[in-house]
Each structure stands twice: as structure tokens, then as C-alpha cells.
Amino acid sequence: MKNNSRLRYFIYLSLIIIGGCTTGKNALQKGDYDASVEKSVSRLQNSPKNSEAMQVLKTAYDLALKDHLRKIEEAKASNDLFRWESVMYDYQKINQLADDINSCPACLTVVPGPAKYINELADSKYNAAGARYNSGLGYLRENNRQSAKKAYYEFEKTQNLQPNYKDVKAKMEDAYWAAVTRVVVQPIIVNSNMYKLSSDYFQQQIDQFIGNYSRNKFVIFYGETQATDQKIVPDQVLSLNFDDFVVGQTYVKERVEKLKRDSVVIGETRDKKTIYGTVKATLSIFEKNISSSGLLDMSITDWKTKKLVRQQKFPGTYIWRDSWASYKGDDRALSKQQLAITRRKETLPPPPSALFLEFTKPIYTQLVDDISYYYNNY
Template sequence: MKTNAIIKYFILTVIVAVISCTTGKKALQKGDYDASVLKAVSRLQNSPKNAEAMEVLSTGYNLALQDHLRKIADAKLSTYPFKWESIMYDYQKINELAENINSCPACLLLVPKPVSYITELNDSKYYAAAARFASGLNLLNQKNRTSAKKAYYEFEQAQKYDPNFKDVKNKMDEAYWAAVARVVIQPVLVNSSRYKLSNDYFQDQINQFVANYQRNKFIIFYSEEQATNQRITPDQVLSLNFDDFVVGQTYIKEKVENLRRDSVAIGETRDRKTIYGTVKATLSVFEKTISSSGLLGLTITDWKTKQVLRNQKFPGTYVWQDRWASYKGDDRALSNQDLALCNHRQLLPPPPSTLFLEFTKPIYTQLVNDISYFYANY
């Protein structure tokens, strides 16, 4: 075991040494000029007189700089509306190379004045923001939710390039509220006062789900009360009602078995020898099953057009069971499991309100998954 550990340590040390000793020559040969410069800088920081790294840095930096400047010049001639983003990227790469070289004294002997384009980078960020801002305005002027959603992301991108660009923050807010879909959720309907408390609990679970919903920022859910208090005109209405439900359907099954066991000690002779014989019993096993089930209907309707956008049904079932037994005859004919069933006291079933709540649990899971799926990319 000790030998294996030494071998593993040696292999790891060699790998680390090989990685740390790279000079960037292979990257240079492959035309990855940026990588060749960064690797050469890293090598010279650890070994300032490494001849190969020095050669790679001198050659690689010039090639990298010319490559980025060529790409910038080509992009400036392009008619692509977002060309300033690629220009910005190349200026950033040039400046990163300069920062790395400036952090390496040995590198500065080879490249005394690495070029930085600070002003040019800031200008490219401004123009990149301007292009995205203009695109956002065009989309927002189309006056529809889909375009407003795209406009929001355009303004968001513009703000990343230049946080203070014009009134980009206000335009983001304007686009967001133009893109938002306001969904009012009506209370769950159940045509029975007997199950009101259980239905209220089910309703609370739904309320918690929509209150914490964050999958799509452009969807806002409101209860009917919230919509009324805030004077919200909905875009959609989501209604839920139990189309059908049955609580407490009871079934009792009885299974009768005739049991016998041979070679059971049933007594003794006068000279105290054990007498073996057969014992018999009749076992009655009872199974009570209480089934509750329901069907929840989901309908999503467009408020203005009254068009039904989604109509789904979600079934749920809960089955409660209890088993017990009784016997007649000799209990020695029964197994330990049979005896346990005979000693088991019949349980009281849950109240109807609990049964109602239990069959709604699988319905709730289906419901929230369906709502999440429908609004995921809405």
C-alpha cells in the first residue's frame, strides 16, 4: 500500500511539473496566440530566464495584437447592427494581455510597453449599449407582449454594457410591465360545506405555490381578493374546481380458511409419553378498504377574448386499509402471523375531511407541475 502511494505521488508530481513547465509553444503553433502569451507569461513569472518562453512571448504577443486589431478593423466595416460587441470583446482581450504582461517583470523586458485601449474599450461599450437600446425601442414600439419581452432583454443587455446609458433603467421597467402576464387564480370550488376545511387547506397550498413562483419573471399570479384590492385587470383567469369526488367508499372482504397442523402435542399417556395429533381451526380474515377519489379541473382563459388556453383534468385517489381476523377451533393450528391478526384490534378509519385531504395530495403535485410547465416560457 505504501509503495502504491509513493507511485501515485510521483505520477502526480510529474503531471504538475509538466503542466507548470509549459511555455506556450504548442499553443503558438496552433494559432492560439492569446493562450501562448498567457502560458509564456506564467512560465516567465516562475522562471524569468526561460529562453523558449521568452521567444514565445515576443512572437505570440505581436501576433495576438495584430490578430485582434485585424478583427476590430473588419468588424468596423461590417453592417451588422451589434458589431460593437465583437469589437468590445477584442479590445478586452488586448487589455487583458497587457495586464498580464505588466504583472511580470521579466516579460516587460521583452515587451516594454504592452498596448492598452482603455478609451476605445469604453467607446465600444457605449456603442454596443446604444445598438441594444435602439433594438429595444423598436421592439417595444411593436406594442405586443412577445416583443416587449424581447425588448426587456435588449435593455438589460444595454445596461450591462453601460449602466448609465440614457434612461435604460426606465425603459427596462416599461418593457417589463408591458411583457408581464397577470393571472388571477379563482378560489377552488367544491360543492360541499362538509369538506370546507380540507378544501381551504388545499387552497392554501396552491396560494403558497403561486406566491413563491419564480420560474418565469414575466408571470404574476394574483388571488381574486388581491386583484380586486389592487384594481388589477387580468390577462388570464385560472379557475379550479372539483368536477367529481367520492369520499369514504367502504368495502369489506372476508376470507375463510380451514387450517390444520399435524404432529402437535395434544396430551400424554399414563406413563407420561407425549401424544401427537392433528389440530384444526377455522380462520376468518377481514379486510376493510376505504377508497376516496376526485377529479380536479383546471381551466385557463384569456380575459379579453374569453378563449380557453388550457383545459386539464387531474385525478387523485387515496386508499385506507385495515386487516384483522378471528378464529374458531384450536389456536395451535394458527401461525404467528395469523395470531397477530387475531389480536389486532380493528382501527377506526380517518374522518371524511382527512380522506378528502389525502386524495388531493397527488392532485396538487400534478397541478403545480402542469402550471409550471404551461408558464415556463410564456
């Protein structure tokens, strides 16, 4: 009986707590008037005659309305350049409260005709757009790239607030092109017909990367031919050149092992008894490494000042490996693995053009990572 009493007590206490949460009473006590209105409205939509939710809604709505109107007056009286955005926000909250109450018939009996400030909201949006527009003009007059970026974002905010505000679209376009850095990427020159196809493929990979680059809208890459055709005057020139490369350096190493295995059946006597003995062999293992490597230099130069603004070097190495073996003596002295490698023959290495392409793969990865790192937040 005692346990049952405790259980009923905890259930009763839980219901009181849950009821307080669902009616918005707790939010009201904490001073979160908007949340209190929202919760009480939700409660009355499901339980139209809930007296506690009615009382909470009446009190919370009055306090919420007064709080937002106070904030609006304080914002209007401030010197904050963007004060109209604060005004706009509070009018939006007031109107949202009204919409919530209007969607709940039981709520309208508690708060008939909740206030809406449609014209005031429209005026505050217009004024907020004007403030952002004027801020953008100020940045644009500073006539430098970083300020042009700031101007672009201010005009973008203007357009979001008031899509057809004055000539904001044209100003946004002006700011964008004033903020853009045009980078012309010069092609890699490899003076060797043997590696022409591979170097062309490496160049195509770079061209594809710069053609698809979109991380920073204020950086545009152009190939040299494209820049010439479009008469682009670059801000920067990105040059790529191999300081050096070596293809097909061959190293062959021979390792000789003397092998011996005891207790191997080597025959039998006349009376059919097994004869055990020791077998021997000499195993020669050959390892061939063909190394190809290169060092790519990347330099970025300011077109106007001819000043070098960035330089990096990217190494790349590829080693092609082959191994085979031969033996002399008794093959029973060899393990299964050793015997297997003796059945392999020396294989032909890839052609030089393929080796060239392989050592450029790690170079390409380093290159695009560095270009991205440098320009992503440029």
C-alpha cells in the same frame, strides 16, 4: 546500461515537451497567440531569464496584437448590428495582454510599453450599448408580449454594457410590464361544511405555490382577493373546480380459511406417553377498504377574448385499509402470523375531512407540475 540510456532519453524528451508547453511555444505554433502570451508571461514570472520564453513572448505578442486589430477593423466594416460588441471584445483582449505583461518585470524588457486602448474600449462599449438600446426600442414598438420580452433582454444587455445609458432603466421597466402575463387564480368552492377545513388547507397549499412562484419572471399569479384589492386587470384566469368527489366508500371483504395441523401434542397416556393428533380451526379474515377520490378540473381562460387556452383534469384517489381476524377451534392450528392478526381489533377510520385531504395530495402534485410546465417558458 541500455535501459538507463533509454530512460535518460525519455526524460530528456519529456523535459523538451514540458518546456515547450510552459513557454507557450506549442500554443504559438497552433496559432493561439493569446494563450502563447499568457504561458510565456507565466514562465518568465517564475524564470525571468528563460530565453525561449522571451523569444516566444516577443513573437506571440506582435502576432496577437496584429490579429486583434485586424478583427477590429473587419468588425467595424461589417453590417452586423452588434458589431461593436466584437470590437469591444478584441479591445478587452488587447488590454488584458498589456496588463499581463505589465505585471511581469522580465516581460517588460521584451515588450516595453505594451499597447492599451482604454478610450477606444470605452467608445466601443458605448456604441454597443446604443445598438442594444435601439434594438430594444424596435422590439418594444411591435407592441406584443413576445417582442416586449425580447426588448426587456435587449435593455438588460444595454444596462450591463452602460448602466446609465439614456433612459434604459425606464425602458426596461416598460418592456417588463408589457411582457408580463397576469394570472388570477380563482378559489376552489366546495359546497360542504364537512370538508371546509380540508378544502381550505388544499387552497392554502395552492396559494402558497403561486405566491412563491418565481421560475418565469414574466408570469405573475394573483389570488382573487389580492387582484381585487390591487385592481389588477388579468390577462388570464385560472379556475379550479371539482368535477366530482366521493369520500368514504366502504368495502369489507371476509375470507374464510379452514386450517388443520397434524402431529400436534394433544395429551398423554396413563403411562406418560405423548399422544399426537390433528387440530382444526376456522379462520375468518376481514379486510376493509375505504376509498375516497375526486377529479379536479383546471381551466385557463383568456380574459379579453374569453377563449379557453388550456384545460386539464387531475384525478386523485386515497384508499384507507384495515384488516383483522377471528377464529373458531383450536388456536394451535394457526401460524404465529395468523394468531397475531386475530389479536387485532377493527380500528376506526380517519374522519371524512382527513380522507378528503388525502385524496387531494396526488391532485395537488399533478396540478402544480402542470402549471409549472405550462408557464415556466411562457
